[in-house]
Each structure stands twice: as C-alpha cells, then as structure tokens.
Amino acid sequence: MKKLTGLLALTGLLGSVAMAQSIQAVKVSGDVTKITPSSKAWRAVKLNEVTLYPQTTIKLNDKKANELNADRKAFNAKVGALYDGKNIAIKIVWPDSTKNTQNSSDSDSYADGFAMQFANSVSNVNELPYIGMGSKGRDVTVVLQKAVEATYEPDGKGDVSLQVNGRNTNYFNKELEIFHKQVDSLSNTDYQRAFVAEGFRSMTEIKDGSMKFNSVMTHKKGKWSGVVTKTMVDSYTKLDSKAFPVVFAVWDGDKNNRDGLKMLSSWVSVNLVKGETELSKVTNEVVKGDIAKGKQVAMDNCAACHHFEDATFAPANMAPNLENIGGYATASYLRESIDKPSAVVVPGYNRNSHPAYEWYTLGENGERTSTMPAYDWLSAEDKTNLVAYLQTLKAESK
Amino acid sequence: MYWNNVETYPGTGYPKNWMNLGGGFNESGDIQEGIVPNIESDYGIPWDYNFDELQHGKELVPNQTPVWGPNWDEDVGAGNFPSDNYFFYIPRICNHCSNPGCLSSCPRDAIFKRDQDGVVLVDLDRCQGYRYCIAGCPYKKIYFNPKISKSEKCILCFPRVEKGLPPACSQQCVGRIRFVGFLDDVESQVHKLVHKYKVALPLRADRGTNPNIFYIPPTETPPKFDAEGRVIEGSNRLPIEELETLFGKEVHNSIRIINEEKKRRAETGKSELLDILIAFKHSEMFRLDNEYYRGYEAHKNNPLKPVDERYVSGKHTKKISHFKAH
Numbered sequence: 001m002k003k004l005t006g007l008l009a010l011t012g013l014l015g016s017v018a019m020a021q022s023i024q025a026v027k028v029s030g031d032v033t034k035i036t037p038s039s040k041a042w043r044a045v046k047l048n049e050v051t052l053y054p055q056t057t058i059k060l061n062d063k064k065a066n067e068l069n070a071d072r073k074a075f076n077a078k079v080g081a082l083y084d085g086k087n088i089a090i091k092i093v094w095p096d097s098t099k100n101t102q103n104s105s106d107s108d109s110y111a112d113g114f115a116m117q118f119a120n121s122v123s124n125v126n127e128l129p130y131i132g133m134g135s136k137g138r139d140v141t142v143v144l145q146k147a148v149e150a151t152y153e154p155d156g157k158g159d160v161s162l163q164v165n166g167r168n169t170n171y172f173n174k175e176l177e178i179f180h181k182q183v184d185s186l187s188n189t190d191y192q193r194a195f196v197a198e199g200f201r202s203m204t205e206i207k208d209g210s211m212k213f214n215s216v217m218t219h220k221k222g223k224w225s226g227v228v229t230k231t232m233v234d235s236y237t238k239l240d241s242k243a244f245p246v247v248f249a250v251w252d253g254d255k256n257n258r259d260g261l262k263m264l265s266s267w268v269s270v271n272l273v274k275g276e277t278e279l280s281k282v283t284n285e286v287v288k289g290d291i292a293k294g295k296q297v298a299m300d301n302c303a304a305c306h307h308f309e310d311a312t313f314a315p316a317n318m319a320p321n322l323e324n325i326g327g328y329a330t331a332s333y334l335r336e337s338i339d340k341p342s343a344v345v346v347p348g349y350n351r352n353s354h355p356a357y358e359w360y361t362l363g364e365n366g367e368r369t370s371t372m373p374a375y376d377w378l379s380a381e382d383k384t385n386l387v388a389y390l391q392t393l394k395a396e397s398k
Numbered sequence: 399m400y401w402n403n404v405e406t407y408p409g410t411g412y413p414k415n416w417m418n419l420g421g422g423f424n425e426s427g428d429i430q431e432g433i434v435p436n437i438e439s440d441y442g443i444p445w446d447y448n449f450d451e452l453q454h455g456k457e458l459v460p461n462q463t464p465v466w467g468p469n470w471d472e473d474v475g476a477g478n479f480p481s482d483n484y485f486f487y488i489p490r491i492c493n494h495c496s497n498p499g500c501l502s503s504c505p506r507d508a509i510f511k512r513d514q515d516g517v518v519l520v521d522l523d524r525c526q527g528y529r530y531c532i533a534g535c536p537y538k539k540i541y542f543n544p545k546i547s548k549s550e551k552c553i554l555c556f557p558r559v560e561k562g563l564p565p566a567c568s569q570q571c572v573g574r575i576r577f578v579g580f581l582d583d584v585e586s587q588v589h590k591l592v593h594k595y596k597v598a599l600p601l602r603a604d605r606g607t608n609p610n611i612f613y614i615p616p617t618e619t620p621p622k623f624d625a626e627g628r629v630i631e632g633s634n635r636l637p638i639e640e641l642e643t644l645f646g647k648e649v650h651n652s653i654r655i656i657n658e659e660k661k662r663r664a665e666t667g668k669s670e671l672l673d674i675l676i677a678f679k680h681s682e683m684f685r686l687d688n689e690y691y692r693g694y695e696a697h698k699n700n701p702l703k704p705v706d707e708r709y710v711s712g713k714h715t716k717k718i719s720h721f722k723a724h
Contacts, residue, residue, distance in 0.1 A: 060503075061431045105437065107434065107437035151546060152545045172450065259528040354428050355427045
C-alpha cells in the first residue's frame, strides 16, 4: 500500500511539471523585429516546454481528416520570448517529421503551420478570453503562418491578362518565359496573416496594415521552428504589463490539419518580470481535489450533454466535447464556466450544421445565452473536485 | 474545375463518384462527413501535348498517361449494345440549396445565402481555404481553387439576374432546357413545373439540402431488342429504379403526368404543360422581372452589392466586424 501511494505522488509531481504554463521573456538591447528562428539572440533564452493537445471541442466534417486524426496524442513544443521594450519576438519549436507545404495545384493537400493568439485586453487574469479564438467581449488577435508555396490571391489590380494558362497565350519560347516570370511575380509565397476574433467563426483578417508583425517558419531535422515578432503595444494588444497571455497552435499538413483540426496549448503566461506573476499563477494553477469524487460529480451533472473520457452517451455535437479540456483550459476558466456558463459562450458549430443542439440562444440585441444552466449551486467541495477532475482530461503525451 | 458540367448517367459523374463522397444532412439535420476530391484522380486534369517539340521532329505524345479526365465515360452508360444499352445526361450546376451543406460546414461563416433571391455565394474575403464546404456539399459543386487557396462556386450569374437576365448557361442553352424564375412567383414557368404540375424534381433530395435546381426526368426510352434484333414490345431500356435513386419515388408521378399531358395534347391539341416544355419564348422561360430587384433596393434602402455587407467593415478597418449570427 505504501508503495502504491509513493507511485501516485510521483505521477502527480510529473503532472505538475508538465503544467508549467509560463515562460520568462528575456530583455535584449537592439531591435528584435528582424529576429528569425536561427538568430543568435535565442542563445540567451532557455526554451520552456509547453504541451500541445488535440483540439476536440468541436469535430469538423472532413471524413478523411477525421480518420487521420482519430488517435492524436499530445506532444511538447519548446517556447521562449525575447523583447526589446517596444517589440517582442516569440519562438516555438515543435516536432514534425514531414514538411508539408500547400502548393497551387492540389485540391487536397494541406500546409503545416503555426499560430499565436494574444488577448486584446486582460482586465482580470481569472477571466481570460476563450482559448479557441476568444469570446464575445474578450477578443483576441491571432498571427498565423502557413507553409505555402505560392498563392495568387486577387489583388484588385485587374491584371487579368496574367491570370490565364500560358498555353492560352500567343507566346512562345522567350516571350513565354517572360510571361511566366510576370505571373510568378504576382505570387505570395509567405502566407502570414493577422486576425481579430471573438470566438469560433468570427475571425476577420486585419488587412489595413494597422498591426505591425512578422512571422517566419523553418523546417530542419524533423522540427519546425517558428517566430512571431510584433509591436508590444498597438491598437489591438497591450503586451507591456508584467506578464501577458499567449496561446500556441500548430497544424500538421500531413494529417490534413487546418482550422480547428490543430494542436493547441493552454494560455501560457509570458512573464516580463522575474518570478511568478498574477497571470502565471492562473496559467500554472493545478487544483488539488479528489479526482474520483470529481468524476462522479461530472457523471451526475455534465455527462448528459458533454462527452469526456468514457462518458460518451450524450448525443454527439450537443455541447463542447471535454475530452481534452484539461489540456487547454485554465482552472479559472473551468470554475467560471461552471458558475456562469454565459460569461464565455463558445459559439461552436455553424448554426445550421446541428440545428437540434443549439449551444446558445440569442436575445433581441444579439446577446448570447449559453444553453448550459449555471451550476453555481454545487458545493464548494464538489466544484473543487470537479475542476480537479476536468484538469485530468487530456490526451496522453507521445 | 467545371462549375457547370453535363455528365452521362449511369456513370461516375464529375467529380468521380460524387454521389459516394458524403456531405449533406441526416434525418435529424446534422451535417454529414464528406471527402474532399483529389484534383488528379477525381476531377481529372486535362492533359497536354508536346506541340512545341514537333518542329524538332519529335513524335506527338501526351505529357502524362491519360487515365482519367472530365467526361471520361461520356455516353458509356450501362447495358449491352444494341440489345439493352442506355444512358441519359444530367446537367449539373450548384443547386443553390435552401439548406446548403457548404454553408453549414464553413467554420468561418464565409458562405452566405442572399436574402433577396437565395443565391449562395462565398465571401472570398473571409474564406481561408479550409475546404470543409467541399466535404459538406453532397453534390460536390463547390470547388477549391488552389491558385488563390479559396473555395469558389457557381454564382448563378447574379449580376445578370439582377438586371433581369438569366444566367449565361440558361440563356445560351440551344436545347432551351434551362428555365429560371422565382419559385414563389405563381406566374413563372418554374413555379408551374415544380408546384402546379409537379413534374420537375430535385436531384438527390434525400441528402437533405433542399436543392433549388429541378429536373424533368426522362419519360421515354427506346424498347429493348431481343437476340435476333427484334423489338421487345412494351419493354423499357431505362430501369425506373435508376430514376428513383436520382429523383425519389415522386418520379413515377412526374412521368405519369407528363404522359397524360402528352395524350391530352394529342387528343385535344391543348396542354399548358407541353406548351411550357416546348419553350417557345425566352421571355416566358426567364421571368426575372428586374423591377423586383429595384424594388428590393428601394425597400431595404440597401444597394445590391456583390459581397456580403456583413464583413465589409472588417475588411480594411481596425475594428472587428461583429457578424450577425442568426
């Protein structure tokens, strides 16, 4: 019996080490906006491990992709940050044995990619935006980089003569080569985008250049390294406090990943000051409770609508799937959602795709009320045990 | 990618085996999983020849071994020539469904159905090329354009429609088989074909998207021949089960009504249905009164725009545009 207890304690310890969801940003002199994954400046930074979990809150409708991603495991990425007082550079290194780029001739090939999500404002560290592209009133900014060979998005310049197949022109030999070069000059080979969003489906690209950012990704020896650099304070984000939260997501083109088919972290605190911060306490919090009792509370109260672990008897699509909620939700978020489900309403699926199960109802002015009733009446002990149990719900690591 | 194709039935269709690639809705209205077709093996890339090498004495060869292409199985059909072979054509464009599978699959709210006429469009400004729409469309009539990394589809030539002109495919169809109008306009020929006479039927309505393209099924097929090449009286080369698969059980009723009207026409010289099907005048086939659109603009105080207004403010501004969830 003693031996068994010892083993459990060890597992618990390992678990809490993996949960260290904070990184220490290193201040450097000079400009960090030109920093790439291979810059020497990164030698000053000790990269921290952050675990990425499969996004399973909603399931999309690509049959082949769903088969390829059926048994995804969590894996670790290494992240770190550098800042110069005005700009910040954040790095992520993650394993991916195959380099997948999206070319401009395939209909069903997909790109590797990564994204970083920033909270646009944090007035209360216990009320961070929803992990999946923010939530109403808690908007986020997302920087996305995909490994794309070339795209020819219409640029509105009316260069229609260059939008035809070379075979359909009157050109031959040299002239044809010149034509192809002109076409190539229209291509965009660096697929980096910035978006604002307040929940699934609402992402809207920032196209007016009002956000200064850059992102780079390089593949070497079975690993991708990506860096996002951006101005710390702009009209979207204010990243100059003691700490700010960021979420990492990566896509594997080999597994037809795109959009919600991704691996993502929980909120990670980027600390600009030494030691723990209010924010890192939130992102690192592991609730101690009776997990077995917590599971019973979940079975009694949550399983009628949500799927998690072996509780899969609720109709599919009825409510957010919780099987990885412990991987990417903070304890604060879980407590808030139990007490006030409408504080953060997960928009979820397109409203026409599963009409029998609405995740929210709309008021006259478009305000969303979660279909989930509040469970604020649960005893404090039940809530603690429930949150402790929910935090254990996550895919195993590779 | 062909937004508008004519395929031989029975056949693999375009893209290949589109009827088996999923999408659409089940009986409880849940979107179904589907498959994104491959450009080479499912759509087929037209192959090319080494024309420029001919001047150097080379032999004309294709640049790849042609194994598949659009209309690869054209006119093949089923059965054995000459005794009982058969086929017919299905022209296919986007069905501009009332419950579009593409729209419901989009995790970006990039696809919308216009209030004024139900045309289903992709907002290319919002589309991020995820391709779930292709999986969700049971007709595979929305396509991924890999050049621009976005999905595109038939727009029912809405800029023409707004001016009272039919979509170009309908206008130039020499067989005059494409009628266009508003289903709720009781004077329109489409209303009469669909609702009054109930002879025009939706394709694969069992996929739950409420398609808005309606087909008049083939009613007459030649009889079969016996081993000596003699006509088998009363036989029919086209198995009715094939039509049931495409158009449902209602196809029996549709065929019966058309045959009755033919008989009536033969006996009395009169049949409104046959007059419609003869397609005498474009002006009657296409009842797209442009006053409707002008009225719509005036009434809604909202000039018609080619893109969904919901997102325009998000396009080049700093502020997020709050989408109108419904």
